[in-house]
Amino acid sequence: MKIQAELLLFVLLTTALVNPVLADKKGYEIAKKSDTLDNGWKDSTSTLVMILRDRQKREVTRKIRNKTMEVPGDGDKTLIVFDAPRDLKGTKFLSYTHVNRPDDQWLYLNSLKRVKRISSNNKSGPFMGSEFAYEDVASQELDKYEYKYLGDEKVNGIDCYKLELTPTYKYSGYNKMIAWYNKKTYRVVKIDYYDRKDALLKTLTFSGYRKYLGKYYRADKMEMVNHQTGKSTVLLYKNYKFGNGFDDSDFDLNALRRAR
């Protein structure tokens, strides 16, 4: 009897101690599965139309082309060419995302034919005047966040895991993010962003997921709504192409200069 009581106490104690750890581990496992399933796509190109809407629903459009390469064990390399608005035509942006150190970023200014290395701690800054911050469009690496599993929830009829993400990198504009992962595909369906004061700032919804190369999912549409300003931005991805055979020489400063 005494032994049983002690055992019960032990079980209760360990459960109380271990459970939060277990919960965190589950969050990490879900995020890891999501990350692993998206490994091995090697490279892709796509075009992107960005629609910026203000509170009065007035719209402006941006057009960019994307070229990305996976770097095993590190973040992706991305080369972006701006096509519209026209004064930005020929402006180009190169970034090397890293997991454990600041990203490397260069900008090419077409009128001066000048390559300029820029600071990458503008993570919370708006990307091209949109509601997306640089950190929202940069490659999402597993170790950039700490994860906490919050439970299961349905989003637009899809069964999801609900996770809390806390950025581990410096200069993030967010205190935390709440993300919903599709239980079947492990793709993110929705993210709520909370600002530094922990107030709900933005909501990002992904739609039109398509499967490429038989197993990699990419969303056709991403919509970011800023709850504090009433502004929103829609990203429409088109012409995804995989298997381009890119290597490092397609993402160096010479490539940045000559990209079209």
Place this chain on the structure above:
Amino acid sequence: MYRHAALLCLLLLLAWSFSAARAGKTQIAGEMGLEARLFRDSPADSRQKGDNLSLYLKPEFYRKFSKSWSVTFRPFIRLDQHDKQRSHRDIRELMFHKVAKTWELKLGISKVFWGVTETQHLVDIINQTDAVEAPDGEEKLGQPMLNLILKRKWGTTSLFVLPYFRERTFPGYRGRLRTIPLVDTTRPLYESKDGQNNIDYAVRWFKTIGPWDIGLSHFNGTSRIPDFVAGTNASGEAVLIPFYKQMNQTGLDLQLTKGSWLWKLEVIHRRDKGSTYAVTPYTALTGGFEYTRTGVFKTRADLGLLVEYLYDDRDDPTKTPFDSDVMFGARLTFNDVASTQLLGGIVLDTGTSERAYFVEFSRRIGQSYKLAVEARISSNAGPASPLYSLRNDDMLQIEFIKYF
């Protein structure tokens, strides 16, 4: 002026027909701008004109022939209300470009930029300054070249053969923002017996190592910056005659990108070749930082603070205005839909009370127009200073640009 106008029309027609037809695989882009310059004071030389209107066209044609070959053509033309020298045209680029995995070849007229600093570009030497375009020297003339780029693990090496020299442009007698006396561009002097056909050579090595961007360069040939010889022109007026020397210049440019800080340094060392005209070798540098704070004043704007020190060991005001000067500047990037930007600053001479102030503002209008406003003011320039000629040329420039 009329020849320029006819050419402008021709280019416009060409640009229009290309953009209308999209001409197969030829890509076309470009810009056209209307510029107004307003001057606060009446000119120091009574022949100089007052407020001025000007128009420019800068189209760009690009065509890819195969996976690795392409050609770029960028003509430029400006029509100026008063200044005949500023009404000018140029081929900024007409370049064949071959790209391979480990090397690239550029053949034709092109533009190259080297360096990291903002106030002046000491290391940047391949292209001649189109000095009638802008007082800050940012506009360059097209340079004929053969350029081989070798891409290796240990860095990128760029080799240049430059077979033809471009003379610097200077404003004409009616123009503002010029030297007094006037520069006579009709009969430049060269140290090289081959004159404009002297073949120049240059090499540059560049590598990024972690947060460091390192460039080392060497140039051998005709100096892009002329010396001036006092003379008289056909009408007996005292003028400055450009004299282009032969020289060797070694340059270093360095940037350290660390957190919110960009640390920048450019150093050059120049030695003149000719024994007759040789001046003492000299060293010049520009160094400083750019510090950026994001999300300032509780908005989405970024504020950048710029400080640069400019030094030239000749300490000769007839050679450079930047013998020992400090530039303080601030750049406000609004990160808004219209990409609004405001840059302001001051250049202080540490030895005299000479000051130069500048403000630059730009904002997109709609999807394909831009408004750019610029103000330049100088004060306390003594008669020995190169800025003395500009003492009455405090200016407000308003530009309206259409992109196509």
